[in-house]
Amino acid sequence: MRLVAVSAGLSTPSSTRLLADRLVESVRDELAVRGGVVSAEVVELRELAGDIADHLVTGFPAPHLAAAIGAVTGADGLIAVTPVFTASYSGLFKSFFDVIDPDALADKPVLVAATGGTARHSLVLEHAMRPLFAYLRTAVVPTAVYAASADWGSGGDAYADGLPARIRRAGGELATLMADRPTRVEPADDVTALEQHLADLRFD
Template structure:
């Protein structure tokens, strides 16, 4: 199985990347317990910023950006982690998903997560990030993982580790259960699937 991690952190080292790595490690460990192997590919968005801007103006992805998009399109699951900017996901994070094909994430399990300096931003996952992936018709995992500055380091109370472990188990269960993939037809525009269900009932 191929898990692609999208991380939009801007600093180096980045707490966003740290959280992304923890989530990936948890998913791989949980899949291992279920007898499955997974490979993880991490895509850092910061080096792709100029290529993303070019894509917005030209409509074409080139170089490393084209490779990143291809990896996402072939992924069995996605882990998407953004820093919080102005009470929402970062512009860099949103731009990457803006340039994907509209059907690229249909039926793809997505684990969402975010980092910020304060826990006051924790609801960004529910009011901004989850609706983004719901619109793209991905399968968004129930547990969204938020980490504030105090969740890292010696003063952390361990709750982040519990949330990461729960998220890893959810992703592993979904992958092993075979929920993936891929309906490209827009069922709101095409009534055929519902007609077939009615006739088979």
């Protein structure tokens, strides 16, 4: 199985990337317990910002952006993490998903997460991110993860619903959806199917 995380953090180091890494680790641990083998990749949108802008104007993705889009659309599970800008996801985050075919993520298991300076912005998960991925017809896990600056302190582990607990719960939910997802088989085109049917009839 293939797990891909999209991180829209702009700084280095980035709390957005840190949250993405923690979520990837949680999903991999959960799937390992179930005997699943997972390859994981993190797509850093900061490195693709110029290519994304060019693609919006020209309609043609540069090679690195095309590879990132291919990784996201081909993943068995997706983790999407954005910093909060003006009470919503960042423009870079939205622009990346704008250049992906709207049908390419249908039914894909997705875990949404966000980072911000204060817990007051946590509703971005419900009023911005869930509607975006609902429009893309993905299967979003019930638990979304928001990490405010205070959540990274030592006190986070002391609460039953602290950041580490939310990461574990969300990771388990995504792992379940990935493990239960049927293997996709590309359907044969009508001509090939008809030829095979006729060939089978000849030997009846």
